[in-house]
Amino acid sequence: MNALHPDVMNRPTTSGRSMVEVNNLSLIFEANDAPVHALSEINLTIHKGDFVSFIGPSGCGKTTLLRVIADLEQATSGEIKVGGTSPNDARLNRMYGYVFQAPALFPWRTIRSNCALPMEISAQSKTHQHAQIDKYLQMVGLQDFHNKFPWQLSGGMQQRASIARALCLEPELLLMDEPFGALDEITRDHLNIELLKIWEATGKTLVFVTHSIPEAVLLSTHIVVMSPRPGRIVKVIESPLPRHKTLSLRDTDAFHALAAEIRQALAEDHQLD
Numbered sequence: 343m344n345a346l347h348p349d350v351m352n353r354p355t356t357s358g359r360s361m362v363e364v365n366n367l368s369l370i371f372e373a374n375d376a377p378v379h380a381l382s383e384i385n386l387t388i389h390k391g392d393f394v395s396f397i398g399p400s401g402c403g404k405t406t407l408l409r410v411i412a413d414l415e416q417a418t419s420g421e422i423k424v425g426g427t428s429p430n431d432a433r434l435n436r437m438y439g440y441v442f443q444a445p446a447l448f449p450w451r452t453i454r455s456n457c458a459l460p461m462e463i464s465a466q467s468k469t470h471q472h473a474q475i476d477k478y479l480q481m482v483g484l485q486d487f488h489n490k491f492p493w494q495l496s497g498g499m500q501q502r503a504s505i506a507r508a509l510c511l512e513p514e515l516l517l518m519d520e521p522f523g524a525l526d527e528i529t530r531d532h533l534n535i536e537l538l539k540i541w542e543a544t545g546k547t548l549v550f551v552t553h554s555i556p557e558a559v560l561l562s563t564h565i566v567v568m569s570p571r572p573g574r575i576v577k578v579i580e581s582p583l584p585r586h587k588t589l590s591l592r593d594t595d596a597f598h599a600l601a602a603e604i605r606q607a608l609a610e611d612h613q614l615d
């Protein structure tokens with residue numbers, strides 16, 4: 343039998359298909375000059391195992407919505423459930439992992455030691471920590487770099503390490519805020535495919551913020567198109583593409599058609615064209 347850590351065993355069971363359920367949610371930031379309607383009347387269901395991307399122009403509330411799911415921001419009104427419970431309980435039960443735009447690794451810790459940190463905080467055994475780190479560094483292809491320091495790795499490798507760190511706690515849900523936004527296109531392509539492999543291998547639910555239409559099309563089962571002032575959802579598009587994807591899919595008519603549908607949804611609302 344698998345020796346599960348008590349933290350994992352005590353998690354509320356996430357029954358049903360829904361991983362994130364948002365109903366009529368609004369969030370207003372009280373700023374000095376005027377309040378900012380960052381999110382307005384958001385309704386969204388994210389099912390277990392889905393790969394959902396938030397896309398939209400700067401300031402439309404993508405990060406804010408991700409942070410509400412993560413319990414890092416509080417809604418002004420409306421309801422949200424994460425894994426059938428409140429975002430606060432989901433956070434306390436370590437139901438999600440969060441990957442930021444910048445890798446946010448401690449420079450004085452090795453890659454292994456950075457990955458260990460969340461497990462040290464939750465007092466997991468050293469044996470368990472090492473097994474998890476080995477498993478996920480292997481999955482992101484960094485097994486030979488575990489004793490390096492972050493500054494000895496490229497930006498893409500650092501981001502892979504931060505993904506491994508997030509996975510070490512075995513979260514059911516992975517929240518990623520433009521994790522590859524700062525990387526060159528070739529590295530981004532490579533990491534997109536790596537992320538798809540991890541998603542397929544682990545069956546986790548992924549919520550991913552991006553500015554890139556091709557990235558959203560390549561990765562997602564569902565694309566949530568958002569619009570600013572106030573931040574709201576314009577359209578949720580279910581991808582007709584297969585769940586198993588390769589880069590060659592980008593040359594297909596189906597890929598271009600989906601990209602055009604997203605572009606149109608963005609343009610209809612903002613007259614970007």
Ligand SMILES: Nc1ncnc2c1ncn2[C@@H]1O[C@H](COP(=O)(O)OP(=O)(O)OP(=O)(O)O)[C@@H](O)[C@H]1O
Nearest residue numbers: 371373378380399400401402403404405406407573
């Ligand atoms: N802590 C805060 N206080 C006041 N306003 C905020 C705060 N955080 C975000 N905002 C505002 O809320 C709106 C949504 O911001 P958010 O960062 O969620 O947008 P975004 O779509 O993620 O943008 P980007 O693509 O540029 O990262 C913006 O107008 C932003 O200025």
